[in-house]
Amino acid sequence: MSDKKNNKGIFCNHGPTLWQTNHSGVLANNRLAVKDVFAVKGERNSAGNPHWFKTAKPAQNTASSVNKLMTAGCNFIGFTHTDELAYSLEGNNIHYGAAQNPKLKGHACGGSSMGSAAAVAANLADIGLGTDTGGSIRIPASYCGLYGIRPSHNVIEKDGLIPLAPPFDTIGWLTQSAELLSDVGNVLLPNQAINNVDTLVICEPLFELVDSALQAPLKQLLEKTKPNFKHHKEFELPNSNLLNELADSFRVLQGRAIAKTHKDWLQLPGQLPQFAPAIAARFNMALALTDQEEQEALKVQTQWQTLIAKNLNTNSCLFLPTTPTTAPKLGADTSALRMQIITLSAIAGLSGSAQVHLPLADLANDHPYGFSLMMSHGNDKSLLACVKHLAAHFKQDTPA
Numbered sequence: 001m002s003d004k005k006n007n008k009g010i011f012c013n014h015g016p017t018l019w020q021t022n023h024s025g026v027l028a029n030n031r032l033a034v035k036d037v038f039a040v041k042g043e044r045n046s047a048g049n050p051h052w053f054k055t056a057k058p059a060q061n062t063a064s065s066v067n068k069l070m071t072a073g074c075n076f077i078g079f080t081h082t083d084e085l086a087y088s089l090e091g092n093n094i095h096y097g098a099a100q101n102p103k104l105k106g107h108a109c110g111g112s113s114m115g116s117a118a119a120v121a122a123n124l125a126d127i128g129l130g131t132d133t134g135g136s137i138r139i140p141a142s143y144c145g146l147y148g149i150r151p152s153h154n155v156i157e158k159d160g161l162i163p164l165a166p167p168f169d170t171i172g173w174l175t176q177s178a179e180l181l182s183d184v185g186n187v188l189l190p191n192q193a194i195n196n197v198d199t200l201v202i203c204e205p206l207f208e209l210v211d212s213a214l215q216a217p218l219k220q221l222l223e224k225t226k227p228n229f230k231h232h233k234e235f236e237l238p239n240s241n242l243l244n245e246l247a248d249s250f251r252v253l254q255g256r257a258i259a260k261t262h263k264d265w266l267q268l269p270g271q272l273p274q275f276a277p278a279i280a281a282r283f284n285m286a287l288a289l290t291d292q293e294e295q296e297a298l299k300v301q302t303q304w305q306t307l308i309a310k311n312l313n314t315n316s317c318l319f320l321p322t323t324p325t326t327a328p329k330l331g332a333d334t335s336a337l338r339m340q341i342i343t344l345s346a347i348a349g350l351s352g353s354a355q356v357h358l359p360l361a362d363l364a365n366d367h368p369y370g371f372s373l374m375m376s377h378g379n380d381k382s383l384l385a386c387v388k389h390l391a392a393h394f395k396q397d398t399p400a
Contacts, residue, residue, distance in 0.1 A: 009091075009099030009109075010118045012036050014053070015043050015079035025073030026183060032074040033116050033125035035082050038063045039160030047162045048084040048112070050095050051273035063160025065171050065188055069129065072187045077125055080115025084279050086131055086164045087258065088112050089139050089341055090334050094276040098330055103145045103368050107327040108334075110139035113174070117144045120174050127184055128174035133164045134254060135345035137172035138372065141357035143327035145368030147181040147391075148174040149384070152377040153352035156188050165257035168250075168349050178391035181356070182384040189380050197375070197386040199316035200226060203235035205243060209343055210321045214369065217361055221371050222319055224397070228390055235311050235318060242303060247339045249300035250346035255286035256294045263287065278335065301350045308351040312376040317386060320344065320374060322357045326367035347374070354380040356387045360394050 015036070023029070036045050039059035046053035062070075070076065081096045083089075091114030092098035099114045101107040102122035109118045113130025117140030120128040130137050132150035141148025149172050156171045163169055171188070175181045202222065207215055226232060237243070266273075266283055275283065312318060324340045348355040354375050361369035373390075375383040 009081055009093065009097035010115045010122070010124065012046065012079040012081060012096070012115075014046070016040060016076055017078050019076040020074070021070045022073050025071060027069060027127070027187060028073030030074050030126040030180070031077045031124070032069055033077055033080045033119035033128045034066060035113050035116050035130040036079040037082060037086060037131060037162040038066050038129065040066060045079070045162055048082040048086070048093050048096070049273055049275070052085070059160065061160060064157050065129070066160070068187050069127070069184070074127065080113075080119055080128070082115060083112035084275055085162070085262070086112040086133060086136055087279050087282055088276075089135050089338055091117075091140065091143075092276075092330070100330060101144055101327050104143075104327050104366070106329055108143065108330050108332070110143040110327065112136040113140050113172075117141065117146060117148075117174050120144070120146055120176060123176075126175065126180065130172055130174065131161065131164070132170050132172040133168045134250065134342055134349060137174060138322050138345060138355060138357050139341060141174055141359065142322040142370060143368060145359040145370075146174045146176060146357070147178050147359060147387070148172060148357045149181060149185070149380075150348055150355045151189065151380050152354045155190060155378065155380060163261050165254045166261060167257050168254055178358070178388045182388050185381060185384045192378060192381040193314075194385050195314045195379070195382045197315055197317050197382055198229055199231040199233055200229035201233050201235050201311055201316050201318045203237060203318065203320065205237060205240060206320050206344065209243070209340065210324045214321075214325070217363055217369065218321055218371060221361060224394065225319060225371075225390065228393055233311075233316065237307070242300070242307070243343065245300045246304070246346045246350070247342040249297040250342055250349055251339075252289055252293045252297035253301060253350075255282075255289045258283070259286045259289065304347065304350045305352075308347075308353060308376055312353075312374075314376075314379055314382065316375075317383060318374040320347065320372050322370065322372040326363070326369050352377045354383050356383055358387060358391060360391070
């Protein structure tokens with residue numbers, strides 16, 4: 001497609017364009033942008049790295065998630081760029097460029113599903129298919145003012161997907177509207193009971209993890225959200241140390257899974273791929289992690305799984321910040337920000353929960369921002385229905 005080379009950091013130069021297998025269906029003619037980690041029969045993927053692309057073989061089959069969207073009538077407009085092997089939340093690829101945030105000039109889209117987010121935010125696509133391991137859908141959704149879902153772990157088949165850390169990898173998507181987000185869920189998610197979500201769970205200490213300038217807008221969003229729920233409940237956090245341990249525990253468990261998945265490829269003699277320095281450092285860190293570190297991190301994960309089970313049920317959702325800041329400037333040093341982000345994003349990751357970002361903040365500086373709602377594992381469709389209702393309510397309250 002002609003747009004490809006004119007949209008730096010968004011679309012890949014390889015892969016099919018304007019490919020449609022069904023012209024009817026519930027998603028008929030919706031333009032689909034697909035992160036370059038999903039298999040399409042006869043095509044190769046780069047996973048954001050030229051060395052991976054060079055050594056990749058054409059796929060034997062198309063990923064079932066892509067197949068389902070195509071059967072529902074989507075128009076595949078192109079593969080989209082990702083941070084290398086999806087191991088970054090930044091949205092900047094040293095080989096293929098950084099996608100500029102279409103909603104905030106000079107700022108980042110976030111990663112690693114940067115191209116899919118940028119395509120939707122720039123109205124070059126209606127649906128951005130991506131993955132979320134440590135926040136790779138939720139962070140771009142927050143930065144680019146999009147709806148974005150990280151589904152419950154393992155509810156969507158991951159065949160035909162280049163993995164990062166299988167215990168945490170999920171297939172997610174980004175849209176401009178809550179309605180379309182839900183429509184895609186009806187195609188990709190399994191049959192689930194849709195329960196009435198009448199209880200909003202609030203964890204006050206999470207607000208302290210957000211930049212001071214965003215705490216007041218976030219509280220305003222909470223107050224605007226509360227009337228849509230019959231009950232309000234405080235999230236019982238036994239001690240604040242559990243929050244402090246989130247990011248490091250996730251870093252260790254994700255790193256161990258990455259090492260187990262990619263060790264052989266990373267250590268091929270004479271074929272060491274070239275990575276961005278920060279990503280190379282992360283791979284080296286992952287390879288150096290020990291069994292003991294993993295065991296300690298698993299204890300923290302178990303504590304969080306117990307906490308989520310205790311505080312959330314099929315009728316309740318947790319209100320939480322998605323990101324601690326709005327989109328940083330392109331090229332800014334985000335090394336410290338990464339662990340702050342993971343403290344928030346690891347709650348869903350460690351517990352296998354479903355989380356949706358809602359881009360409903362109205363900040364004076366026009367920076368996109370919003371909040372998330374999270375439900376326990378297997379309540380994806382209930383969450384999407386809740387989000388759809390809440391988005392409609394916010395729309396009614398917005399002055400014309």
